[in-house]
Amino acid sequence: MIQVIREAKQTPPDVADRLARAGGLNLYGQPNYRAVWGWSRLGWIGGKWTDRDARGDVIREVVEVRRVPKYEPFDRWHIEKWIPPEMYGHPARWRELTAELEGVQLCEALGPYPSEGEYEHCVTLEAGGEFVPLDAASVETLVRMIEFSRLIPSSASLAAIRQREDKAGTDYENWAYDVLDDGMPAMHGLPFVTVT
Known part of the structure; x- marks a missing residue:
């Protein structure tokens, strides 16, 4: 059995509240913006996977869709914005565009259609490539700036x-x-030379 251990962090409630106030709620009552820890945010990736044991020997190769960390760097906070499902097109078109053939097996490379929308990356909280702690006032200001820029x-x-x-x-x-x-x-x- 393969066990992957990742550093998981939850968004502090005060940060989540400020993000919801600054960015509002979507049609499902969820915040339009949220902060996620890089290791904690998983996304769908489909394809051919090679599983190995502790020594590195191949156990199996399988074509499937897995949830893996979505953003790098993993040890940073990331701000995401909710995107409504209609932005991803019709479900049939989604499957048509994201399906990949692995050998003789068809695989949904980006996972299932996001029927309730999906959160997409806006910004990584870092400065000069270094870690920046999550601060409620800072992320609220950041979201307000993003929303203001949409009016331009x-x-x-x-x-x-x-x-x-x-x-x-x-x-x-x-x-x-x-x-x-x-x-x-x-x-x-x-x-x-001066000429006189």
Whole structure:
């Protein structure tokens, strides 16, 4: 028997309450946003699995759908947003798009159709690749910012991205010219002669 031991954490009630207040509830009465621990959040993955014993010897190979950790890094908190089932299309279309053939067996690569919707990843709580503790006020602010950003037309968002990228390009060009200019002798090596 294979036993997988993972660090499991539950979202503190004060954090869950703040997320529900900031993001509201979905049509099932569940919060639109939630915080999940990386090791605790499992998702469906279908395919060919190879099970091994403690020595690493193959016990069996099987085609099936399993629940495995959904997000990396595993040792971080992740904020998820609920997505309604209609965003995943019709169930028949879901099966058509997600079915994969493993040998002669058909497998649902992403698991069963999410008939009650599904939570999808928004953001990982980390700074500079390091762990950031879960804080109720911070995640509430984060969710409010996400919700506010949804009110901004996509054309305005694209314009802001283009403006930021243009500025980054201009800043780099100016820096490069300054570096090149600093490496040149005065007057670009030409003699300085005054003509009267």
